[in-house]
Amino acid sequence: MAKSRYLFPKDYMADPSANVFNGRLYIYPSHDWDSGECFDDDGGHFQMRDYHVLSLDDVMNGEVTDHGVILDVDQVPWAEKQMWDNDVVEKNGKYYLIFSAKDYNGVFHLGVAVADRPEGPFIPQPDPIRGSYSIDPCVFKDDDGQIYVYFGGIWGGQLQWYRDNKLKPAASVGQEAAFRPTMLPEGDEDPLPSRVARMTDDVLQFAEEPRPVVILGKDGKPLKAKDPHRFFEASWMHKLNGKYYFSYSTGDTHFLCYAVGDNPYGPFTYQGVILEPVVGWTTHHSIVEYKGKWYLFHHDCVPSNDTTWLRSLKVMPLEMDEEGHIKTMVSE
Ligand code: FUB
Numbered sequence: 001m002a003k004s005r006y007l008f009p010k011d012y013m014a015d016p017s018a019n020v021f022n023g024r025l026y027i028y029p030s031h032d033w034d035s036g037e038c039f040d041d042d043g044g045h046f047q048m049r050d051y052h053v054l055s056l057d058d059v060m061n062g063e064v065t066d067h068g069v070i071l072d073v074d075q076v077p078w079a080e081k082q083m084w085d086n087d088v089v090e091k092n093g094k095y096y097l098i099f100s101a102k103d104y105n106g107v108f109h110l111g112v113a114v115a116d117r118p119e120g121p122f123i124p125q126p127d128p129i130r131g132s133y134s135i136d137p138c139v140f141k142d143d144d145g146q147i148y149v150y151f152g153g154i155w156g157g158q159l160q161w162y163r164d165n166k167l168k169p170a171a172s173v174g175q176e177a178a179f180r181p182t183m184l185p186e187g188d189e190d191p192l193p194s195r196v197a198r199m200t201d202d203v204l205q206f207a208e209e210p211r212p213v214v215i216l217g218k219d220g221k222p223l224k225a226k227d228p229h230r231f232f233e234a235s236w237m238h239k240l241n242g243k244y245y246f247s248y249s250t251g252d253t254h255f256l257c258y259a260v261g262d263n264p265y266g267p268f269t270y271q272g273v274i275l276e277p278v279v280g281w282t283t284h285h286s287i288v289e290y291k292g293k294w295y296l297f298h299h300d301c302v303p304s305n306d307t308t309w310l311r312s313l314k315v316m317p318l319e320m321d322e323e324g325h326i327k328t329m330v331s332e
Contacts, residue, residue, distance in 0.1 A: 004316035004331050007064055007297075008054060012304060014311035015234070016297040017087035017138065018288040021095070021118040025290050027054040027297065028088050028097065032310050043156030045309040048083045049073045051099065053119050059295050059315055070120035071113050073101065077126050079111060080104045084157075085234070085284065088118065089139035089147055089203065096203040097122045098149055100135040100157075108135050108158050110151060112204050131206055133167075134159045134195070138286075140237040140264065147199040148264050149206075150213065152192070153233030154251055159192050160184050165210055190222055191230035194248060196265055213246060214267040215259045223270060228253040234284040237264070240324050247274060249283050256285050256298070258326055273328045274318075281308040287318060294318035300331060 109128035232251025254277035259268035280301030
């Protein structure tokens with residue numbers, strides 16, 4: 001068992017996106033609170049309204065600074081509710097926060113807000129990213145400066161409403177009933193993939209149609225919908241020794257898994273489980289190198305006694321062998 005640290009016992013936060021800016025480590029989480037909404041399969045209990053940013057300079061022991069609210073749903077003209085996962089990327093001294101929220105029709109999109117400093121304040125764009133849908137953006141800047149966003153999540157994240165980036169006709173009927181099992185692939189069918197799109201030079205729009213992120217088994221064939229290790233939500237990308245590590249949550253089977261490819265679009269070959277299921281329904285993470293060591297940021301529901309909509313941030317060292325294979329960990 002790897003020793004982990006609860007990062008912010010003062011409040012409930014989840015979905016940590018960790019990034020290093022100007023030599024300091026910044027964490028961009030979702031901000032959980034008890035809205036009184038009941039648990040449902042569409043994530044109606046996750047009624048987050050704002051984002052904070054936390055920072056520190058010693059991951060396992062350092063004091064965590066809360067820089068306060070960096071964006072509130074009331075500031076975003078197009079967003080009504082449910083400010084879910086977000087992530088931040090830097091380009092030419094500006095910071096771009098990409099986040100997911102529901103519009104006034106109950107449909108998730110991705111939005112962008114821009115700041116001059118990693119701790120904000122972030123000023124939102126008036127409209128969501130054109131052609132964006134679903135949830136859980138991860139923004140990745142490659143060594144050549146190109147920026148990619150990975151996104152998508154099943155059930156409450158609405159990914160099952162879309163095929164080839166178009167809303168399926170059936171989805172327009174009663175959209176608030178987001179999760180209907182009939183909309184999901186099953187058995188030997190291809191699973192619903194995460195999506196990836198390169199961003200425009202101004203980091204405000206997709207520069208191309210989103211592409212599917214295909215995960216191959218060791219046999220070279222795509223994982224099947226019935227595979228407990230197929231993608232569900234919580235995309236993350238990191239790069240090590242020229243290899244692209246795509247990691248993700250398997251949602252209803254509760255693992256964090258990873259797959260490796262040789263370019264940002266994939267395909268990626270499935271490698272294994274990073275983290276065994278934690279206490280709480282969701283599991284969501286980020287992986288980052290800081291001061292020469294690699295870390296896994298994640299969350300669980302131990303402090304809230306398994307109240308799945310009240311999650312707590314954690315971090316632990318990432319266990320890896322010399323060839324870059326990530327070991328399966330248990331969060332203590
Ligand atoms: O925080 C709300 C949702 O729960 C996220 O978007 C998912 O990844 C899951 O962690």
